[in-house]
Amino acid sequence: MHFKALGGCGEIGANSYYLDVDGTGILLDAGVHPKKYGRESLPMIDALRRKEIHAILISHCHIDHLGALPMILKYFPNPRIFMTAPSFPISMRMLHNTVTVMERIKEEKGITDYPLYTHEEIDMIVPLFQSVQYDSPFRIPSANGHRIYEPEAVFMDAGHILGSAGILIRGKERTIFYTGDTCLHDQTVIKGAVYPEEKVDILILENTLCSSEEAEKKxxxxxxxxxxxxxxxxxxxxxxxxxxxxxxxxxxxxxxxxxxxxxxxxxxxxxxxxxxxxxxxxxxxxxxxxxxxxxxxxxxxxxxxxxxxxxxxxxxxxxxxxxxxxxxxxxxxxxxxxxxxxxxxxxxxxxxxxxxxxxxxxxxxxxxxxxxxxxxxxxxxxxxxxxxxxxxxxxFRFSAHSHRGEILQVVQELNPKKVILVHGEKGSIGWTAEMIREMDPKIDVIVPEAGTEITL
Ligand SMILES: [Zn+2]
Ligand SMILES: [Zn+2]
Structure with missing residues (x-):
């Protein structure tokens, strides 16, 4: 099993993570950096050179998880794209709106790269999309159908926004859970996240609020x-x-x-x-x-x-x-x-x-x-x-993310062998790394660098 982050390392932006699960190439999310412009806002697509991508799994439709999808599909024309049923119509709205925003910024700021993709290109990728129900396992098919082993995946409610999911992937011998953006507590409209009850070997964990003591107290x-x-x-x-x-x-x-x-x-x-x-x-x-x-x-x-x-x-x-x-x-x-x-x-x-x-x-x-x-x-x-x-x-604090106490609670409950820390500023990631090591020195805490492949 291999892992490579293409973004979202020590920062929140261009979240996209490559996984090789027993020979099947999976991309978790395909986001753009919300504070960067043009090609600079993209995840490191170059780091996928000579890789095969059989499926792209989208945790939710915020732009830092979705905005680069049409661009990545220019390099990998065949992967199937999986997301929850509510995320499908949301993704369409979000991507088309992103084109409109890129066109406007091109004029206002003179960003010549923009738009990175067009309305027509979004329409062309729609046949690759497949929406799945929460809590319903599905096989990740290889592009050519010849693969003997196909990992199984399940979307679980992440409690973050409508359609958001944590993604469980069952490999031959090990199980990976990617939290996406996760919120353990109930919000006013949607209920808090659901996590796997089965054994999780590797946890890919978001850290948005982990440097904030205030978020935990409010x-x-x-x-x-x-x-x-x-x-x-x-x-x-x-x-x-x-x-x-x-x-x-x-x-x-x-x-x-x-x-x-x-x-x-x-x-x-x-x-x-x-x-x-x-x-x-x-x-x-x-x-x-x-x-x-x-x-x-x-x-x-x-x-x-x-x-x-x-x-x-x-x-x-x-x-x-x-x-x-x-x-x-x-x-x-x-x-x-x-x-x-x-x-x-x-x-x-x-x-x-x-x-x-x-x-x-x-x-x-x-x-x-x-x-x-x-x-x-x-x-x-x-x-x-x-x-x-x-x-x-x-x-005011009305967070749609777990505060740091809740993040540690997730680690404690899932009790994984390895935790990969993503989607957080360096201070947040550093805090979580230290706390997990203190809590349980047996857990291998991994702080990835963008573009560097890690064997799990
Ligand atoms: Zn989000
Ligand atoms: Zn996010």
């Missing part, structure tokens, strides 16, 4: 109450609230929280605006409401009254004439996104609030805004002058 219920109190203050002084989020997953969790608070009269009944992609994914959450594990299967987004942030809605001060709550992408305030543009409109007015609700990478515009002092200059876009931070900027 209680979700308290964070909801704190968010409600801060929203109330902003609205009562005539301001509006911007909640930057990812369109997929976080938007739906936040809408569900806001709806509950609105019903209980813990926040004023003001309009809630949502960006277009957020609405699209909310519809898919509704479509799969009865087929996936939900906290409340009766909660449907079509019943939550929201307005769409679209081309007809001006992205200027008139939007905030009367108080409202805007839930818009991107969660880290990436340049040229609706949240970034709206934040520039709001930031100099002390009545408004910008409330982050997820993980912020240190080199993002969102992190820079959050950590800047009150009254200091903040740069939102390198092509525009900085703005003064006068409004109320806060962060």
């Amino acid at each position: 209680k979700r219920g308290n964070e909801v109450l704190r968010l409600a109190a801060e929203i109330r203050k902003v609205i009562e002084r005539g301001g509006s609230v911007l909640i930057p989020t990812f369109a997929l997953g976080r938007t739906q969790e936040i809408l569900a929280i806001l709806e509950r608070l609105r019903k209980r009269k813990r926040i004023p009944d003001v309009p809630i605006m949502v960006s277009g992609m957020g609405k699209v994914f909310s519809k898919l959450y509704d479509r799969f409401a009865l087929m996936t594990r939900r906290k409340d299967p009766d909660l449907l987004f079509k019943n939550i009254e929201t307005k769409m942030l679209g081309p007809k809605v001006p992205f200027n001060k008139t939007l905030f004439k009367d108080p409202c709550i805007v839930v818009a992408t991107s969660g880290m305030l990436n340049e040229k996104t609706p949240a970034n543009i709206l934040a520039q409109v709001m930031v100099e007015d002390p009545r408004h609030g910008i409330f982050f609700v997820g993980y912020l990478d240190e080199d993002t515009r969102g992190f820079q805004l959050l950590t800047a002092g009150q009254g200091e200059e903040v740069l939102f876009d390198e092509l525009r002058p900085p703005k003064l931070k006068n409004c109320d900027v806060r962060s």
Whole structure:
């Protein structure tokens, strides 16, 4: 058995991991780096030279796990692509939207590599896709059908977003479990992750939040109450609230929280605006409401009254004439996104609030805004002058990832012989490595480097 990471080593981005399981070539995820542009954002496809890929298994449809798929298929035309049933329509939306974003960035930033693939190329790869049910084992077929041994795989609910899965692969003698992005605890809409009950020999483990002591301590219920109190203050002084989020997953969790608070009269009944992609994914959450594990299967987004942030809605001060709550992408305030543009409109007015609700990478515009002092200059876009931070900027913890205590709990319960640490900043990976070695010195902790093959 061999393992080679093509990205996602000591960072979160371009997550893609090659596995040779008893002669069958498997790629786990095919993501792009969310903070890089052009070919630089891709995983190390070169490291797959002379390899065969029989199947690509997609854990979930966030772009850092999916965005490079059409590009990888330009080098490997035949692999079958497996994902869960909800992930299939989500992946189509996500990939087509990525083309649109790449085309826009090509114009705005002059990235000549873009688009890395086209709408037509996405349509052409659809026949390779196969959706599978959760908890239903399937064989990974070799491309030519001559292989004698075919490993078996199972997708298990990862509790991260709609369609997300941890992936169990049963080889001839050993079993591998890849957590994908995993969330042990329940969120507001979806239930926490399910893990294998059988023996796992090798665990490929995500580490997003493992450097954060704060994430472990914050209680979700308290964070909801704190968010409600801060929203109330902003609205009562005539301001509006911007909640930057990812369109997929976080938007739906936040809408569900806001709806509950609105019903209980813990926040004023003001309009809630949502960006277009957020609405699209909310519809898919509704479509799969009865087929996936939900906290409340009766909660449907079509019943939550929201307005769409679209081309007809001006992205200027008139939007905030009367108080409202805007839930818009991107969660880290990436340049040229609706949240970034709206934040520039709001930031100099002390009545408004910008409330982050997820993980912020240190080199993002969102992190820079959050950590800047009150009254200091903040740069939102390198092509525009900085703005003064006068409004109320806060962060709340509604994570869709396991905190570090939960990550260690997973290691303890699965008790693997080897753990490969991925999808986390160096500090996170270092913390987990040290804790596992302390917890059980018999576990072989592997911190992979991108492009280096490891024999397992
Ligand atoms: Zn994710
Ligand atoms: Zn991820």
